[in-house]
Amino acid sequence: MRRADATAVVVTHNSERQIVAALTALRQAQLPVRLVDNASTDATVDLVRRRFPEVTVLVSTTNTGFATAVNRAAAGVDTDVVLLVNPDCVVAPNTVAELVRVIRSRPSVGIVGPRLVDAQGRIAISAHRFESLTTVLASRFGGALVPVGLRRMFSGRQRRAAYDACVSGTEPAAVDWLSGACLAVRTDLFVAIGGLDECYFLYYEDEELCLQAGRRGAEVLYVPAVTAVHTGGASSSDPAWIWPHLYRSMLRFFARHRLGSLRAVRGAVLLRALIGIGLAGIRLPVQPRAGAARLRAWTRVGRIAITPRETRGGA
Known part of the structure; x- marks a missing residue:
């Protein structure tokens, strides 16, 4: 991957415990990084400015929400790809290179994401069908009370296919939407959509982005051959x-x-x-x-x- 094929966008909020690992990986990938801090009260901003002087840091005095911060950081990006990376997500250089390669080599693809794993290497379910009443009841209200096998039985063929792609897939798979912890988005598509929808303060902006991409004929692709480590808990556990x-x-x-x-x-x-x-x-x-x-x-x-x-x- 050539330098300047992609620009990484990171939003922080009290993320000092996670941000060093995330930015170190992006530095190794030789990506320009734009970071918006959403009114952190810890040492996030000072830490980033001291350890990563090459990162463009924009500071908001109020927490404007994730989508608004991403759009602020992405404004004026002139690379082919915008890489959205959570501060609790470590994206290795080979993963960055593959995500960018897929977008550049497949004109039908607008958004790609890697397989996500936690710090212990356990696979996260990050590829999904668009939500419906049935999926909400199964995923949000079943929880640990309903065994995974039973939830899958009632989740429908396409939702099961997305689940299987995460757990055992080896080839790229077209899906409805992907987790926003690590997403590579074609820049011209991101601009055409208008960026992330700012009516979502937190959550669902990734599903909305993928839905809008699909409406414009762009494919959303899950790429399980490469991984990113998503530890979670970058902003708050409250x-x-x-x-x-x-x-x-x-x-x-x-x-x-x-x-x-x-x-x-x-x-x-x-x-x-x-x-x-x-x-x-x-x-x-x-x-x-x-x-x-x-x-x-x-x-x-x-x-x-x-x-x-x-x-x-x-x-």
Whole structure:
């Protein structure tokens, strides 16, 4: 891969524990990097400026959300490819080279992503079918209570195919959407779409991007021959912060693209929140801190489920 075939875009928020590994790998890949920091209160910005002076650092005084920060960093990129990389994701040079090669050599392909593994090498399911009421019920509300085999039985042929591509696939596979932890996007396609949709503060912006790419005739391709290590937890592990963003973005996605299922999904989210509140109450005397965090989280999710304006745009 020639230098300047791709530009890496990274968004940080209290990411000092993960960002060194991510940026070291991108330096080894000889990629220009644009980083937007979303109002970190730790030493992320100082660390990056000191250890990686070649990185372009843009600092936001408020947390504007992931999509808005990505769009700010990607504005004016003049390389063929924009590589979106989470600060908790380590992308080896050979993986970068292969993702860029696939995009440059296959005009029909607009977005590609590698196989994602965790720090122990376990494969993550990062290739998916677009969500439906059935998949939401199975994945968001089944959890550990429903065995994987049973969830797969009811998930449909195409969803099973995406799952199998992640677990055992060896050849590139066309899928509906890919996890945004590591995505290579053709720059002209990214610009044509308008970048990431800023109505999603956090989560679902990757699914929306892939959906919009498909509507423009661009293929989304999962490439299992190369990997990236995604450890998770770059910004926050507080469920009272994370879960409301997740479920708000879910409802917004359904309001846009699955309107017929929105009422049922809203009801399912409310039911899940009520169950979560009850379980958190049981947990509270035994684990006060964790129980209180979950109680706050599910209470906020419940409020989102019963508030129609939460399905509209804005953070």
